[in-house]
Amino acid sequence: MSTVLEFRNVVRGYGESYPVINDVSFSVEQGEVVGLLGRNGAGKTTLIRLAMGLLHPQEGSVHVFGLSPTDHPVEVKKRVGYVAEDQVLPTQAVVDDVIEFHRRLFPQWDVPLERQLWIQLDIKLGATIGKLSKGEARRVALLCAVCHKPELLILDEPAGGLDPAVRREFLEVAVQLLNREGTTILFSSHQMGDLERIGSRVVLLDSRRVCLDESIERLREEYCVAMAPCSAIPNSAVLERVPGCLRVRHILNDWHAVFRRPPDVAAAELRQALGIDGIRCVQVTLEDLFVEMVGAKH
């Protein structure tokens, strides 16, 4: 497998303030579908803009196909498809002209795929971009991002503000690309269901850093949340010291602790370490895991 995208010790902020991301490192291998998660403002869009060469890292390095996207913008962009979070197509332009522009830009443009997507995504070729609904404009952006058959597809909040039917269409196109081209995909999202459908791995950002980087399968089967009454455990440090503990939160009269262990193993280890019975360990959905990992501590 070859590395498609690599962030190494990346630091980036805006203006004088604290960096938005601080010492972020992870890489994406060919054929992976990585979901970039984090609360609003966690730095997901900043990372995506760094990968697209729209921002320079202040420290560290970003490589796409082994190249710096700011030093080699053309070579990188030829092989990458990108749908931005906001509508970036020119509002005055006619859809057909926008597609034509992209078709001329890329010699490897796949015309049969374009025709198929006209129908599949119900593209209104004669309409002006400004007159389209949000969902219709995102569909045009998606068509323009995939018809040159990118090796890496980057979607920034593809679900943002879209109805479930349009979201499903985005996923359908993504699955077709995975099937036919083995495309590598990086997407940011708050839709855990979408992530479970097509994702293979999660990178979770919190407090300006990567706080979790794990395959979805392992998150679902080899992680758990332990719930223990505060009356039995005086403070969170007691739980934090138990091996495998990633984070502890205080919820009403209970502690919630995320463990990198299957539930039965965590329960046994907790019993042994603390000498307390009755700590309940459960497997949780990605949504609950997300909340336990980055939700408020109190």
Next chain:
Amino acid sequence: MQLYVNPSDEIPIYRQIVRQITEGIAGGRLAPDEKLPSHRELAEQLVIAPMTVKRAYDELEQLGFIETQRGRGTFVCESAPKLDRSSQREEIRAAARALLSRAYMGGLPFAEVMKLLKEADREVTQGRAPKEES
């Protein structure tokens, strides 16, 4: 056979596929030698990652329920592996006890449990009688 996945279910998607295909074979809705969709086809149909389907098929193959013939596709095995009868009976007996405890705690009488079992049987076999063991 129609498969359905629910991403917010408590069990992961690949396990949902394994379970549904296993039920299909057990209930006779999937016949021996029947061809299954390729993992690409099933991925597009269910709108899930092809890797997830592959993972499910790998597991079913390991369990001996399906087999992939190079260049031809994936098929239900001619004879699905039979579990050892006595250990299987023990497992089912334990499951039956757990089922009844839950029902009785919720105030459900035995007759109601039987009704639910018959319903479940219809869902799993869809009217096809379970195969008789010789």
